[in-house]
Amino acid sequence: MTRKILLAGLVGGIVIYIWGIISHLVLPLGMVGIRQVPNEQMVVSALRESIQESGFYFFPGWEHSPNMTEEEQKAAMQRWEEKIRQGPNGILIYTPEGQSPVSASQMLIELLSNIAGALVAAFLLARAVSGIAGFGGRVLFVALLGLFASLAIDVSYWNWYSFPGSFTLAALIDQVVGWGLAGLPLAAILKRPVA
Numbered sequence: 001m002t003r004k005i006l007l008a009g010l011v012g013g014i015v016i017y018i019w020g021i022i023s024h025l026v027l028p029l030g031m032v033g034i035r036q037v038p039n040e041q042m043v044v045s046a047l048r049e050s051i052q053e054s055g056f057y058f059f060p061g062w063e064h065s066p067n068m069t070e071e072e073q074k075a076a077m078q079r080w081e082e083k084i085r086q087g088p089n090g091i092l093i094y095t096p097e098g099q100s101p102v103s104a105s106q107m108l109i110e111l112l113s114n115i116a117g118a119l120v121a122a123f124l125l126a127r128a129v130s131g132i133a134g135f136g137g138r139v140l141f142v143a144l145l146g147l148f149a150s151l152a153i154d155v156s157y158w159n160w161y162s163f164p165g166s167f168t169l170a171a172l173i174d175q176v177v178g179w180g181l182a183g184l185p186l187a188a189i190l191k192r193p194v195a
Contacts, residue, residue: 008122008189012142012182013115019178020110029174033167048096057092060084091161118182121145125183126190138187139180146179147172 024030037043051057060083063076083089100106121142125132132138150172158168 002126004189005119005122005126008125008186009119010115011185011189012118012122013111015185016118016178016182017111017114019181020114020174023174023178029170032170033164047092047094051094052096054095054097057094058090059092060089089162118186121179121182122186122190125186129190129192135187138190139183142183142186143176143180146175146177149179150175 060080062080064073068076124145125138125141128141129138132141154163154168154171154175157163158165
């Protein structure tokens with residue numbers, strides 16, 4: 001990698017990091033589509049009694065064992081499909097021991113992941129820049145990487161896990177705007193192909 005790609009990735013990563021702070025703490029994008037659980041204390045008490053381990057939970061659960069026969073697996077799948085149809089169903093990200101809402105390690109991981117993402121965008125832009133017309137075209141290229149990521153991930157979460165449409169749209173806007181802003185320094189630094 002060249003110094004220009006590294007510089008563009010670093011600056012772009014810092015820009016997307018700052019955008020993330022603004023979009024989640026100043027603008028409402030980070031909370032669109034998220035609701036508070038009714039009767040939260042009762043639900044939390046039931047969760048504390050029922051689930052002891054942190055994890056990603058999907059319900060209703062699917063009975064599965066490597067020792068099941070093909071017939072047993074088919075019957076288990078039919079029972080699971082019926083439970084899904086009847087509802088309720090959903091996902092739960094659960095941490096029974098609690099955690100800090102915003103810790104220094106979380107902020108550092110976010111910054112490093114943003115820089116890593118911007119380095120990938122800088123690398124791709126540096127390879128594609130000869131075929132892209134002008135500064136605006138280079139910014140658009142990086143913004144479209146944000147659109148690609150959101151279409152590949154957020155829309156799948158909406159489709160398969162029933163994430164709210166408003167949440168999905170807000171996430172898409174957040175990604176496109178954020179990567180468009182990160183594209184500004186990338187486009188300014190990477191004006192011609194970098195070997």
